[in-house]
Amino acid sequence: MQPDPNADPQPKAAVLEARGIVKRFGGVTAVDGISIEVRAGRVTAILGPSGSGKSTLLRCLNFLEVPDEGEVLFGGVPVRARDRDLDGLRSRVGMVFQQFNLFPHLLVWENVALAPRLIRRLTRESARRLALGLLDRVGLSDKADAHPSQLSGGQQQRAAIARALAMEPAALLFDEPTSALDPELTGEVLGVMRTLALEGMTMAVVTHEVAFARAVAHEVVFMDAGQVVERGPPERVIDAPANERTIRFFARQQPLAGGGDRR
Ligand SMILES: Nc1ncnc2c1ncn2[C@@H]1O[C@H](COP(=O)(O)OP(=O)(O)OP(=O)(O)O)[C@@H](O)[C@H]1O
Numbered sequence: 001m002q003p004d005p006n007a008d009p010q011p012k013a014a015v016l017e018a019r020g021i022v023k024r025f026g027g028v029t030a031v032d033g034i035s036i037e038v039r040a041g042r043v044t045a046i047l048g049p050s051g052s053g054k055s056t057l058l059r060c061l062n063f064l065e066v067p068d069e070g071e072v073l074f075g076g077v078p079v080r081a082r083d084r085d086l087d088g089l090r091s092r093v094g095m096v097f098q099q100f101n102l103f104p105h106l107l108v109w110e111n112v113a114l115a116p117r118l119i120r121r122l123t124r125e126s127a128r129r130l131a132l133g134l135l136d137r138v139g140l141s142d143k144a145d146a147h148p149s150q151l152s153g154g155q156q157q158r159a160a161i162a163r164a165l166a167m168e169p170a171a172l173l174f175d176e177p178t179s180a181l182d183p184e185l186t187g188e189v190l191g192v193m194r195t196l197a198l199e200g201m202t203m204a205v206v207t208h209e210v211a212f213a214r215a216v217a218h219e220v221v222f223m224d225a226g227q228v229v230e231r232g233p234p235e236r237v238i239d240a241p242a243n244e245r246t247i248r249f250f251a252r253q254q255p256l257a258g259g260g261d262r263r
């Protein structure tokens, strides 16, 4: 199902917003003046070549990096580096990484229950109940009492998604969640992400999965060299790009597959 951004007359509020952010590492300008809005209930897909600054942008949106210039707003309020509640804000913006980063010594349900226990101070019993519900949502009820090492990569990533959901985040950010996975495991993770999107989760997804972006994203943002080169609905940016760098990128991603239908 293709969500149609034009079908919705109500502009959605931005949960997260970057305004003119610049992030440098020594002599490298990783993010070079980017403004982007992650809107409530919408999926923003961020695509672009390696080194174009996608991860850095995402880390700025999650307050893991502080921009050198510009600002990031959460719920319309600018987030400052010296905000006392930066950890609290961070827990409201879930992040799912390429490497799942589950704690190997904890059971799967304990991984999911950890943050709610530490930060939301849930009892072990109610945290377990919460974790089991979330594991059910990602199709992992039967793995709750396993160790992460007993799970496939796709299952581990779904557990990581359940862990991110456990804090009831206002938005979920994904940084290439499937690029460490075999194709068949990629599908099951993308399936969970698609379900979350249909349920109205606010998401920003850095991905190389063009078909996923086309099917699920409301907006596609194409980046190159730290800048947004092109943005808009997927049917325009992916299937009818205007910028020469975008054209080259998507031509490489879809090398005449499926009968060579090039637009
Ligand atoms: N912590 C860091 N220290 C120094 N340079 C960094 C750091 N993080 C990123 N960079 C540099 O910033 C630029 C953008 O990196 P970034 O990881 O954001 O790109 P990316 O689009 O996510 O790439 P990929 O698709 O390979 O993940 C690169 O030139 C990278 O080397």
Ligand SMILES: [Mg+2]
Pocket (backbone or CB within 6 Å): 054, 055, 056, 175
């Ligand atoms: Mg990256």
